[in-house]
Each structure stands twice: as C-alpha cells, then as structure tokens.
Amino acid sequence: MEALHLLENSPLFFGIAAGALGLVVGSFLNVVIHRLPTMLDNTWSRECREHLGDSPAELPVQKPFNLLTPASRCPQCGHRITALENIPVISYLLLRGRCSGCGTGIPLRYPAVEIITAILSVITALYFGYSVQTLAALAFTWALIPLFLIDFDIQILPDTITLPLLWGGLLLSLFNVFVDSQTSIIGAAVGYLSLWSIYHLFKLATGKEGMGFGDFKLLGAIGAWTGWQALPVVILFSSVVGAAIGMLLILFKGRDHSQPMPFGPFLAAAGWMTLLWGTDIINLYLH
Numbered sequence: 001m002e003a004l005h006l007l008e009n010s011p012l013f014f015g016i017a018a019g020a021l022g023l024v025v026g027s028f029l030n031v032v033i034h035r036l037p038t039m040l041d042n043t044w045s046r047e048c049r050e051h052l053g054d055s056p057a058e059l060p061v062q063k064p065f066n067l068l069t070p071a072s073r074c075p076q077c078g079h080r081i082t083a084l085e086n087i088p089v090i091s092y093l094l095l096r097g098r099c100s101g102c103g104t105g106i107p108l109r110y111p112a113v114e115i116i117t118a119i120l121s122v123i124t125a126l127y128f129g130y131s132v133q134t135l136a137a138l139a140f141t142w143a144l145i146p147l148f149l150i151d152f153d154i155q156i157l158p159d160t161i162t163l164p165l166l167w168g169g170l171l172l173s174l175f176n177v178f179v180d181s182q183t184s185i186i187g188a189a190v191g192y193l194s195l196w197s198i199y200h201l202f203k204l205a206t207g208k209e210g211m212g213f214g215d216f217k218l219l220g221a222i223g224a225w226t227g228w229q230a231l232p233v234v235i236l237f238s239s240v241v242g243a244a245i246g247m248l249l250i251l252f253k254g255r256d257h258s259q260p261m262p263f264g265p266f267l268a269a270a271g272w273m274t275l276l277w278g279t280d281i282i283n284l285y286l287h
Helices: 002-009 011-051 090-094 109-128 132-154 159-173 181-206 213-226 228-252 264-286
Strands: none
Touching: 002 011, 011 109, 011 132, 011 159, 090 109, 109 132, 109 264, 132 159, 132 213, 132 264, 159 181, 159 213, 181 213, 181 228, 213 228, 213 264, 228 264
16 A cells, blocks of 8 residues: 555656566567567468468477467577576676577667666656556557567568557547547547558559558557547658658668658657647647
8 A cells, every 4th residue: 555655646656666667568578579470470371371271280280489488598599588587677787788598699679678668658657647547558658669660670560469559549438548439439530541541542643552551550549549639740740750760761871762661660659659748739739
C-alpha cells in the first residue's frame, strides 16, 4: 500500500518505476524484434507448402521457435545467455559489449532499444500521471517500438501487432479512455481508408505500389486511439519527418532516390507523439 501511495503522490518515484519497467519490457521487445520475422517466415513457408498440396507427412519437422523457445544464445558460438547476462543495460556494460563465451561483439541495438523503451515509458508515465491512461498509453508505446524497427529492417508491419493494437484502441473507446467510441471508430475507418485510397490512386497513375497494406492498418490503429480529428497531425508529422530523413539519406549516404523507404516507422513515431501532444497541437492551431 505504501508503494502505491508513493506511485500516486511522488512523480519522481512514479517516473523511476516506469523507467525500470521500461527497461525490462525493452529487453523483451528485443526478442520480439529479432524473432517475430523468423516466426512469420516459418508460418508462411508452411502455409505455402500446404497450399501447394504437400501432405503433413511431407512437411519438414520444425523445432519449436517462438518468443519463449529456444533459449537465447550467442549466434557465433552458441553460448546460452544466462539470467545474469540478460539484465537490461547492466549486463551489456559488465560484459563490455561482448559475449562471455567467445568475445564476439554484442550489437549496440540491444541496449539502445532497452534505453529508448525506458525513456519513452518515463515520458508517457509522467505526461498522463497515475491513471488508467498511463497503462493504456504504455501498451501503445511498447507496441509501436517493434513495429518501428521491424518495418525499418524488413519493411513488414506484422498483423500480430497491428491488429491487436487496432482492437485495443476500439475497446478502450468504450470507456472513453482517450476518445469516445464514435470518434475512435471513425478514426480507424478514416485512417485505413485514407491510405488505402492513396495507394490505389498512386498505383492507377504509375503502375507501382507506393506503400504496403500494413501502413493502412497501422494508421487505422492509430486513428482508433487518437480519433479522426488527430489524423491530420499524424500524417503531417510522419510526412515531414519521413521527407527530411529521406533527403538526408540521399544527400549524405548516397541512397538511391528510387529505393523504397518504409513509411511505418514514421507513422509509428508520429502516432506516439500525437497520442501525447496531438490534442495540445490541435487546440493551439484552433486558438
């Protein structure tokens, strides 16, 4: 009870708790980002084989591979990661960024994801305070992080994350957590259909696909959380940031302008900013 009292009345304690929780969740999100694409590939391969007429007996036997199994190991030497080696950030520092088995460098992305998740969790918690909104907004934040990085890596926005995010936003609207049901439903529909329309118009005009279907679902999910009124802010944020980063990559990295760039990361970042500050921005513009 005393801990709950501190959480409710001490912003410092509340922020520290959110940051610590964010570190733990960030460690798990690293697993999601690393394993989910492989899990999807395995599922699609098996479904394709079944569709082509292979009998179950002809399908290769696959070892269990999910978010829990097998245990994490060094890809270089196979050393099993122990619990003490899996403490967010601290283990990375103690190991000096190297595998204890073979000395191979551990990618900096792992502690970076943990730290970023912690920082975003603190910002979210302090913005909404001790409330149901904080719990919901943290879930929203933690869903967007793997979407951001998976789409950045392989240009896929997994339905296993985007669809629960969509339904979660709609269910929360029944209790007016962020917006009411009417605003949420219209937001989901307008979010999806707006990019769906742009996709088909662009394809009709150029014969090319300008974006993926995952982008439609993600904007629909964001619309379910933020409401239809905030969608212009999401589109504005994502377009400006996307254009700026694209220009920087072309100018300084020599990126081919014809090379496709995922739009999902920019939608995810814009959606998070809009959930927190979208209402303030809209009110500032209107007044």
